[in-house]
Amino acid sequence: MSLEGGMKCVKYMLFFFNFIFWLCGLALIVVGILVQMSLHSTLMISDASASGAPIVIIAVGVVIFFIAFFGCCGAWKESYCMVTMFAILLSLVIIVQIAAAIAGYVFRNKVSDVVQDSLADMISxxxxxxxxxxxxxxxxxxxxxxxxxxxxxxxxxxxxxxxxxxxxxxxxxxxxxxxxxxxxxxxxxxxxxxSAVEDLLRKNIQWVIIAALVLALVEIMGVVFACVLMRGIRSGYEVM
Incomplete structure (x- = not known):
């Protein structure tokens, strides 16, 4: 079964988006690692809650990195099952990213207390x-x-x-x-x-939140393209 016309365009668009996902996954891994290193090496923040958002971002980046290859294969082979699985996995990743962004935003309100306790512990x-x-x-x-x-x-x-x-x-x-x-x-x-640590920490958390939300928007478009391609593949099978 081979796709024709508009569906072929969707197929190549999904393939292109998966390449973007692959790059975004790599970017998330880098951002998460840099923030985590900044928290524990540069800023000496020992509170475990501070690591929540960057660790989730690193994990999501790794998952996206591999899902992108899966999506590329599904689009290229025009496999209904692989494209469906890709759409489901990507939807779950979007949910996790939004949760990480919310966790990062909530943590911003705890920054002052966490910094105070961590720096006091550092001095002692x-x-x-x-x-x-x-x-x-x-x-x-x-x-x-x-x-x-x-x-x-x-x-x-x-x-x-x-x-x-x-x-x-x-x-x-x-x-x-x-x-x-x-x-x-x-x-x-x-x-x-x-005050200096609080400002730097808030900036780091802000970058984590921005990275998660921007990528989530891109991924939503990927899910839409995947669903359109799934419909086209299924229609082709029904005609056959």
Missing amino acids: RYSNSSAEFKAGVDAMQEDLKCCGVNNSSDWRSFQPDETSVPDSCCLNVSTNCGVGAMTDSAKVYQEGCR
């Missing part, structure tokens, strides 16, 4: 943690040009003198530059990391 663990953990905290403070949670005084328990901060808090980082300089604005950043 700093002195007794591994060199890798300290390097991560130092890198965050240097990159964001901040010190402590709300201000530099959050490091009061860092040293017995209660006036010292990690060297990464210094405007110009050098060995022991933070000793006794907690309230010295000429040497140490006085603003805490909370």
Whole structure:
């Protein structure tokens, strides 16, 4: 059985859309990984709820990556069963993506509390943690040009003198530059990391939400093309 006329056009359109899906799946994987790395490596966010949306996005990206090949084969071979399965799987993926976008939006309202708790935990663990953990905290403070949670005084328990901060808090980082300089604005950043981390985290979550919703719209068009192609294939079989 071979499709003719408009159905052939739909067939090639579906094949083209599957190539786009393949690229979008790859893009979702990259976006999800970058956000996850930013949460736990750059921002040192340890709250498990923060990982929900990016992990779902990575999983959806992997699924789409493989579904796209399945859809291409179904369209090329004009297989009613394969195209039907493709449409069903893609519909399920759309539902999951919308759920991930909603979860990301809900998490945005928890950002302030999560950041406060994570940064406070970061400071309390700093002195007794591994060199890798300290390097991560130092890198965050240097990159964001901040010190402590709300201000530099959050490091009061860092040293017995209660006036010292990690060297990464210094405007110009050098060995022991933070000793006794907690309230010295000429040497140490006085603003805490909370607001900077919140802003960066919200931007990351926003990109996850945008990626999920934009791809969902594209996928809906793919489902429509798949349904039209299914109808054309079935009509061809009925004529035969």
